[in-house]
Amino acid sequence: MGAASMETASRCSTEKEKGAHVFEISGYSLKKGMGVGKFVQSATFTVGGYDWSIRVYPDGLTAVTKEDVAFSLQFMSSNAEARAFYDLRLEPIVFNSRDVHLGRSRTRAVGCVPRSDLETSKYLDDDRLVVRCLVIVIKESLLTKTRVVCSEIDVPPSDITEHLAKLLEAKEQTDVTFCVGGETFEAHKILLAMRSPVFKAELYGQMKETNMQAVTIEDMQPAVFKALLHFIYTDSLPGLDDLEGDDKLEMIRHLLVAADRYAMDRLKLVCQSILGKNLDVENVSTTLALADQHNCDKLKDVCIEFIDSSDKMDAVVATQDYANLKRSCPSVLVDVLEKTSRFRKA
Structure with missing residues (x-):
């Protein structure tokens, strides 16, 4: 009988945690004129063990975006880093990043909508703006222990x-x-x-x-x-x-x-x-x-x-x-x- 064919195997799996937060701004028109870089911020919410918040900049985040309304997902945890997927949406408008790293060097992910488009759309209902944010936090990869796979089952000699x-x-x-x-x-x-x-x-x-x-x-x-x-x-x-x-x-x-x-x-x-x-x-x-x-x-x-x-x-x-x-x-x-x-x- 020939030698048994042996191989080893392992598996890498990635854990993730999903969470969503809805931020409602009533009296949206009253927030206009706050100035570039000024924002309205949601309450802090937790997903994947990290703290997050939503910020809305009615007059834009910078001079370049002063004609836009800017939205950002803000990473609130200090001395930490995270990798996440996120959706910031005023349906059907979606500001999406498939992969964003947030931490010490980068604390927010930003999307913009022209102010004129937003104010003439149905998404500004009764001077009320609703922003929904979905966050999927990518957690540590798990590597299972290497196991031995034997392609030949031991058979005792004939008796x-x-x-x-x-x-x-x-x-x-x-x-x-x-x-x-x-x-x-x-x-x-x-x-x-x-x-x-x-x-x-x-x-x-x-x-x-x-x-x-x-x-x-x-x-x-x-x-x-x-x-x-x-x-x-x-x-x-x-x-x-x-x-x-x-x-x-x-x-x-x-x-x-x-x-x-x-x-x-x-x-x-x-x-x-x-x-x-x-x-x-x-x-x-x-x-x-x-x-x-x-x-x-x-x-x-x-x-x-x-x-x-x-x-x-x-x-x-x-x-x-x-x-x-x-x-x-x-x-x-x-x-x-x-x-x-x-x-x-x-």
Whole structure:
């Protein structure tokens, strides 16, 4: 399985607070003539933790705007700075700033309307002027903690073989019994048939035993059949810790024979691999004969390469097992000579 794909993620969110204030000036005409820069101011209102007010300049804010009526949003908080959006409106007239920073260097945002337009409009009703101000204060940005996003969900390794091993051990719902060397073993026909075409033929096909509840296995040791069943259920060899050296290899040889008998190719290859890794001068001839008898071509090649090595050939030929091989399987030695010749040419 490849490495999990990891990425981190974070999120920035911005808080805002909205508020509005309506400022009404009754007797607007009486405010005219106050002078440039003079203003009428609303009560202070608070939005976003800051103080604000609305100012109206009937004669304009400066000499440049003396023909206008000026309106401003005044930032009243001292020793503070704020960022805000605002609307100053005499609908449908809107004095709008999408982004204004107010503070020590700038304390107001201003909009103007020609005085002549205002005084002839319907917005000056009964000498009453109503100004509405909407303020949206942009507060601090919030950064959420970085989180780890894993695109791959951890999946534990398969445990089906553990369940199958427990099934074999518990002998639940077994439907066939094998008699091997005086010992009995209970198993499940369907599982055996699934794993071995030979068992399938014996248990379900035309070769099936007359008595399906008890099958006798000839020419096999109980320990070997037990190990065979373990592999059928778990696809692994049982622990062979109680066996050492030659005894352990002898068990593997018997298992190879059983694997060939029941056409279990994977078990056969597992046994060949173990035997090939444990060759020595004393056992290579026996292993070669076994490989020849059970059509283990890969194991035969490994044995021949071992025998052909310059520092082992003489020692192997001097063993009793080699003499037995020469007498009982002369055809194997012909293969050895032919293949060693090809190896040397290669």
